[in-house]
Amino acid sequence: MNAQAIPAQTLNEVYKTIAQRHETDPAKLTKDQIDEDEFMAALAYNRGFPLIEPQDLSEELVGMCRQSSRELDPKGMAEYKFVPLTIRGQTLLVISSCPWDPMMVEVISGYFPQCSQIRFALTSPQTLGQLLNQLQGEAASPMVGYTSAKPVAPLRPLIQTAAPAPAKAPVPPPPPTGPAPASALPQIPAITIQPSGAPPAPKYVQPAKPAEALKSPLAIDSGLLSQEDISYLANLLIQEANKLLARKRITKP
Amino acid sequence: MTTYERKQFLELVQQFRLATEANREALASKFASITQKQASEGEPIQPVLGFCMDEAGNKERGDAMFNYVLSRCDIVYWPLPSVEPSLRKKIEVKQAAYKHAMVPGKVTKHIVMLSGTNPHDVDGIRNLFNLVATGEQYPIFVLSEPSRIMQALTQFS
DSSP states (O other): OGGGGSOHHHHHHHHHHHHHHTTSOGGGOOGGGOOHHHHHHHHHHHHTOOEEOGGGOOHHHHHHHHHHTTTSOHHHHHHHTEEEEEEETTEEEEEESOTTOHHHHHHHHHHOTTOSEEEEEEEOHHHHHHHHHHHHTOOOOOOOOSSOSSOOOOSSOOSOOSSOOOOOOOOOOOOOOSSSOGGGSOOOOOOOOOOTTOOOOOSSOOOOOHHHHTSSTTOTTTTSSOHHHHHHHHHHHHHHHHHHHHHHHHHOO | OOHHHHHHHHHHHHHHTOSOTTTHHHHHHHHHHHHHHHHHTTOOOOOHHHHHHHHTSSHHHHHHHHHHHHHHSSOOBOSOOOOOGGGTTOHHHHHHHHHHTOEEEEEOSSEEEEEESOTTOHHHHHHHHHHHOOSSOEEEEEEOOHHHHHHHHTTOO
């Protein structure tokens, strides 16, 4: 069961909800026998999210997703398991199979800084895969769900291991937040720190997990921070510097 | 005007200064006369939010009202309300949907998804859910623009 990807508290609440429906005790629930549809429905109910199932992937819905995600790389969306559906006022509606993931929320916030609220429609990993395939105009490929017996490898690689990371999906950097067009402002180019002979690092890499990874500054030798992590941090700094420059340019008398 | 309608009406009137203290009741009675006429003619009843958006004077202010409602509640916005095809010929469902300006958008073995415009309308959710639920489905309520809801309601035959 791949339900391990779901936070324990949420998972317990979902099982409680299902147990209530079956008029049984959560402890007596045979978790392996809960089908994917029921699990997703209980999860959606529990979180108050609309549920997107394969039959809901209408042309209209896919068209709205295509419109909202035209600036984003489908591989990046697959990595973070989301597809933006629409914006209403300052609210962004996002289809996701893991709406509890704070990193995904952070990534989305970076791309849609004008949206102060992010709301989710829940979908299963399989349906999200179908949607992403439809956005790319490809045939659907099978993906494993939360209640499938087969374990599934995480789409997003975990924290850097000793082996050099394969090139990850490039996600274009978030648009500048200031009113002036980016081209009109001096830009500090993004830097890439890489060991000699290493493959070129992608534009956007998995951010380092902050709490443990940053115990010692740039602890490269111990394998806690990879070259890509350092590139990411450096690029983050450059982005902030660009924003600052933009602000200074705008406020200059 | 029901309790939940009144709650939304007063909230919007106050927030967007649609009326003064003196003519607020006149605005309420205008809404009442519109909805009574719609009910007598068997048309969908215009939701309070839609009425207030019409009274806002311009589209931007009307949109701001909807966005205000959206930002004030935890209910998720849904841009594609549509009546579940299997329910489009059911008279009793149509009547309840017209009365509450609420769309039964999705009915599956495990879920009933309703789209409406008034987050306070617990009665409407309960009534419509009881009509369309065939078992122990989970109810999910989402928020849509009044214009989209009214458009979706025309799918009833």
